[in-house]
Amino acid sequence: xxxxxxxxxxxxxxxxxxxxxxxxxxxxxxxxxxxxxxxxxxxxxxxxxxxxxxxxxxxxxxxxxxxxxxxxxxxxxxxxxxxxxxxxxxxxxxxxxxxxxxxxxxxxxxxxxxxxxxxxxxxxxxxxxxxxxxxxxxxxxxxxxxxxxxxxxxxxxxxxxxxxxxxxxxxxxxxxxxxxxxxxxxxxxxxxxxxxxxxxxxxxxxxxxxxxxxxxxxxxxxxxxxxxxxxxxxxxxxxxxxxxxxxxxxxxxxxxxxxxxxxxxxxxxxxxxxxxxxxxxxxxxxxxxxxxxxxxxxxxxxxxxxxxxxxxxxxxxxxxxxxxxxxxxxxxxxxxxxxxxxxxxxxxxxxxxxxxxxxxxxxxxxxxxxxxxxxxxxxxxxxxxxxxxxxxxxxxxxxxxxxxxxxxxxxxxxxxxxxxxxxxxxxxxxxxxxxxxxxxxxxxxxxxxxxxxxxxxxxxxxxxxxxxxxxxxxxxxxxxxxxxxxxxxxxxxxxxxxxxxxxxxxxxxxxxxxxxxxxxxxxxxxxxxxxxxxxxxxxxxxxxxxxxxxxxxx
Amino acid sequence: xxxxxxxxxxxxxxxxxxxxxxxxxxxxxxxxxxxxxxxxxxxxxxxxxxxxxxxxxxxxxxxxxxxxxxxxxxxxxxxxxxxxxxxxxxxxxxxxxxxxxxxxxxxxxxxxxxxxxxxxxxxxxxxxxxxxxxxxxxxxxxxxxxxxxxxxxxxxxxxxxxxxxxxxxxxxxxxxxxxxxxxxxxxxxxxxxxxxxxxxxxxxxxxxxxxxxxxxxxxxxxxxxxxxxxxxxxxxxxxxxxxxxxxxxxxxxxxxxxxxxxxxxxxxxxxxxxxxxxxxxxxxxxxxxxxxxxxxxxxxxxxxxxxxxxxxxxxxxxxxxxxxxxxxxxxxxxxxxxxxxxxxxxxxxxxxxxx
Numbered sequence: 014x015x016x017x018x019x020x021x022x023x024x025x026x027x028x029x030x031x032x033x034x035x036x037x038x039x040x041x042x043x044x045x046x047x048x049x050x051x052x053x054x055x056x057x058x059x060x061x062x063x064x065x066x067x068x069x070x071x072x073x074x075x076x077x078x079x080x081x082x083x084x085x086x087x088x089x090x091x092x093x094x095x096x097x098x099x100x101x102x103x104x105x106x107x108x109x110x111x112x113x114x115x116x117x118x119x120x121x122x123x124x125x126x127x128x129x130x131x132x133x134x135x136x137x138x139x140x141x142x143x144x145x146x147x148x149x150x151x152x153x154x155x156x157x158x159x160x161x162x163x164x165x166x167x168x169x170x171x172x173x174x175x176x177x178x179x180x181x182x183x184x185x186x187x188x189x190x191x192x193x194x195x196x197x198x199x200x201x202x203x204x205x206x207x208x209x210x211x212x213x214x215x216x217x218x219x220x221x222x223x224x225x226x227x228x229x230x231x232x233x234x235x236x237x238x239x240x241x242x243x244x245x246x247x248x249x250x251x252x253x254x255x256x257x258x259x260x261x262x263x264x265x266x267x268x269x270x271x272x273x274x275x276x277x278x279x280x281x282x283x284x285x286x287x288x289x290x291x292x293x294x295x296x297x298x299x300x301x302x303x304x305x306x307x308x309x310x311x312x313x314x315x316x317x318x319x320x321x322x323x324x325x326x327x328x329x330x331x332x333x334x335x336x337x338x339x340x341x342x343x344x345x346x347x348x349x350x351x352x353x354x355x356x357x358x359x360x361x362x363x364x365x366x367x368x369x370x371x372x373x374x375x376x377x378x379x380x381x382x383x384x385x386x387x388x389x390x391x392x393x394x395x396x397x398x399x400x401x402x403x404x405x406x407x408x409x410x411x412x413x414x415x416x417x418x419x420x421x422x423x424x425x426x427x428x429x430x431x432x433x434x435x436x437x438x439x440x441x442x443x444x445x446x447x448x449x450x451x452x453x454x455x456x457x458x459x460x461x462x463x464x465x466x467x468x469x470x471x472x473x474x475x476x477x478x479x480x481x482x483x484x485x486x487x488x489x490x491x492x493x494x495x496x497x498x499x500x501x502x503x504x505x506x507x508x509x510x511x512x513x514x515x516x517x518x519x520x521x522x523x524x525x526x527x528x529x530x531x532x533x534x535x536x537x538x539x540x541x542x543x544x545x546x547x548x549x550x551x552x553x554x555x556x557x558x559x560x561x562x563x564x565x566x567x
Numbered sequence: 568x569x570x571x572x573x574x575x576x577x578x579x580x581x582x583x584x585x586x587x588x589x590x591x592x593x594x595x596x597x598x599x600x601x602x603x604x605x606x607x608x609x610x611x612x613x614x615x616x617x618x619x620x621x622x623x624x625x626x627x628x629x630x631x632x633x634x635x636x637x638x639x640x641x642x643x644x645x646x647x648x649x650x651x652x653x654x655x656x657x658x659x660x661x662x663x664x665x666x667x668x669x670x671x672x673x674x675x676x677x678x679x680x681x682x683x684x685x686x687x688x689x690x691x692x693x694x695x696x697x698x699x700x701x702x703x704x705x706x707x708x709x710x711x712x713x714x715x716x717x718x719x720x721x722x723x724x725x726x727x728x729x730x731x732x733x734x735x736x737x738x739x740x741x742x743x744x745x746x747x748x749x750x751x752x753x754x755x756x757x758x759x760x761x762x763x764x765x766x767x768x769x770x771x772x773x774x775x776x777x778x779x780x781x782x783x784x785x786x787x788x789x790x791x792x793x794x795x796x797x798x799x800x801x802x803x804x805x806x807x808x809x810x811x812x813x814x815x816x817x818x819x820x821x822x823x824x825x826x827x828x829x830x831x832x833x834x835x836x837x838x839x840x841x842x843x844x845x846x847x848x849x850x851x852x853x854x855x856x857x858x859x860x861x862x863x864x865x866x867x868x869x870x871x872x873x874x875x876x877x878x879x880x881x882x883x884x885x886x887x888x889x890x891x892x893x894x895x896x897x898x899x900x901x902x903x904x905x906x907x908x909x910x911x912x913x914x915x916x917x918x919x920x921x922x
Binding site: 309547 | 628629630631725726729733806807813814815816817818884885886887888889890891892893894
């Protein structure tokens with residue numbers, strides 16, 4: 014391949030980028046520079062070719078996110094690629110399509126995860142994807158008129174759709190197929206095991222699942238648009254609390270804070286970073302406790318001892334978070350450049366409380382191991398069921414405990430360090446069983462690691478000199494990042510890789526705000542895990558994915 | 568020591584009320600009165616168990632408080648709950664198979680009530696004591712499966728249907744080990760008559776320091792006892808075998824579509840079945856109504872024993888995960904069945920060689 018033939022190499026190009034340009038030589042139309050990664054602009058009919066080369070020859074095996082947006086003169090789909098081995102090695106592929114006929118080739122044959130991401134892009138922005146296996150709306154109802162994130166969308170136009178035109182999800186029960194060997198069952202939207210309003214269109218052959226198709230969107234609020242209507246400085250931060258609302262608020266806030274701080278070039282003081290790290294890990298413990306509790310609920314079937322014990326221990330973390338932030342659920346504690354206030358006074362009392370919690374945690378976990386992981390019936394139910402092989406998990410962009418339960422050693426806290434994580438001593442738990450049991454084990458071991466992190470943070474905070482307790486950087490009253498600056502940043506949320514893409518347009522509000530929800534990608538793996546298994550195993554697999562519909566639907 | 572009176576309860580009433588002279592009519596009235604009393608005692612116990620004891624026990628296991636608002640220790644919640652359940656709207660699903668749908672709850676609750684007819688409850692309380700008592704009690708108890716299938720099939724709901732199919736599969740898998748293990752007791756007693764089974768357990772097995780240990784079959788053959796308990800828990804459909812209901816999987820199984828009074832009947836039926844399971848266990852393995860103290864308080868011991876079984880089911884409910892239906896059937900057919908026959912052979916050997 015000839016090197017850089019038709020391309021104007023920009024001076025600051027790194028060597029890796031040159032190699033990529035060589036690899037994609039004949040496909041690149043133009044280059045762009047996103048703040049997080051080099052971006053290559055390609056033609057809409059070469060998407061599969063480009064992504065295929067990047068995946069197979071350059072090792073970009075993780076399609077983290079597909080962002081779609083509309084400009085006055087064109088539509089754009091951006092494929093944010095990463096490597097599972099090194100998430101800091103990123104590349105973006107930008108696919109512009111003209112505004113009259115926005116058709117672009119689908120990336121689904123290369124990355125399975127593109128299936129849902131492109132459906133969302135079609136649903137909200139209006140880009141159509143050629144060669145997509147199932148291009149339907151995903152978040153909004155079938156009868157919705159228009160694409161709400163498009164520029165010409167009329168917000169005030171009522172969605173007047175008569176009842177008879179609404180697709181009734183319960184009507185089509187496939188009863189007419191009289192000779193059919195299978196049975197169609199709607200599991201949800203209201204069902205004890207769907208963890209919120211999730212609708213699983215399930216086809217059964219006796220007790221076995223032939224096919225399951227998650228139907229999402231019942232909790233869709235278009236959080237992205239809400240964020241686009243808020244100013245960077247203060248108005249966006251409350252929203253992340255409402256994505257993954259299972260007490261993982263601080264982790265979500267960090268996703269926005271990281272993207273916006275890098276976009277506006279804000280340096281967070283070290284002291285604030287330690288507080289953030291401690292708070293985030295407390296959130297992780299609270300979130301994982303609920304995950305373990307509800308997973309046990311799905312397996313055991315009643316409000317059993319484990320669920321109540323897990324809630325009891327989660328409550329302790331929750332109380333500490335309440336002391337720290339003043340809130341129990343919607344914390345709104347982070348600010349761009351730091352946190353809103355210092356640790357509560359008297360500090361000794363607070364440290365004592367955190368220490369007691371962390372010290373008691375190993376005993377509590379031992380109790381869980383006695384009750385859950387060493388229970389033979391639970392092992393019968395979870396070992397070897399809901400299997401998600403490593404390659405499949407990667408193909409679907411699974412992250413977090415789901416990926417780590419499938420043997421993928423991928424944790425952004427370590428691999429793409431932020432906050433204070435790289436200064437602390439902790440490990441990333443990985444299990445290679447690929448089954449429900451592994452995912453459970455990963456979560457329980459992660460709680461231990463989080464406790465380690467919290468302990469070290471408390472030590473650091475306790476010895477911090479009083480006159481250096483700087484909780485916020487100097488941030489301008491109004492932030493106006495430069496026009497056409499684009500950034501995509503991710504953090505390790507409770508469920509996995511939680512990312513935020515922001516495009517600035519020189520105003521105080523983002524022109525495009527896109528959320529990468531780990532649950533959205535993780536939920537997509539459900540059919541892979543449960544097709545051919547029994548109903549109870551599908552329920553267990555769903556529980557082990559630990560989805561939060563607020564984050565799936567946003 | 569003979570705990571059982573020779574006269575069943577109806578005859579006692581007949582004598583008391585002087586109904587003996589009225590022939591068949593008198594017998595019928597006496598039997599009706601006796602059955603009314605026994606039935607109401609059992610229903611009253613389920614009434615305590617369902618809305619109150621179940622909550623309180625589970626709460627203790629899971630670090631909670633549970634019902635404590637009305638009356639002492641929340642006991643007032645029983646009438647309040649009864650009123651609430653009875654005053655709810657009865658929702659009949661579209662396309663329900665009407666007579667079957669209405670009859671099913673009656674069958675589930677009724678089959679358990681019928682079982683109590685032959686149980687010797689101590690203090691002279693036993694409605695009837697036929698020669699085939701044990702066979703009868705197993706037979707009527709398993710009629711409940713029919714009720715579950717009717718409920719599931721008639722509800723016109725897929726979850727109900729799945730629950731009904733599961734109920735059948737489960738009961739087939741567990742009925743046989745249950746009965747075969749029960750037969751091993753009959754080998755000892757040589758009789759299916761309930762009173763004789765109880766009487767056979769009253770002899771002293773060994774005396775340890777003046778403390779007479781009775782020859783309860785649970786002590787004579789603990790293996791059979793454990794086997795029977797496990798099969799019994801499956802038979803009454805409690806955790807870890809609550810597969811026909813499996814709330815997280817198939818909503819509520821065969822009873823998904825039931826509300827109001829019909830739901831109460833199914834709910835009562837389930838508790839009655841737990842108590843009947845406890846009663847059968849007590850009669851077969853725990854010496855019936857035997858216990859320290861005078862013979863006249865035998866009924867109290869009997870109640871203690873069946874509540875102990877109830878406590879066990881609630882303990883399992885709080886601590887044991889649910890099996891998958893295929894695993895349960897595997898355990899039933901491949902494990903329990905073999906073990907129960909092994910137990911039968913062993914018992915036969917012991918009876919043949921030792922006794």
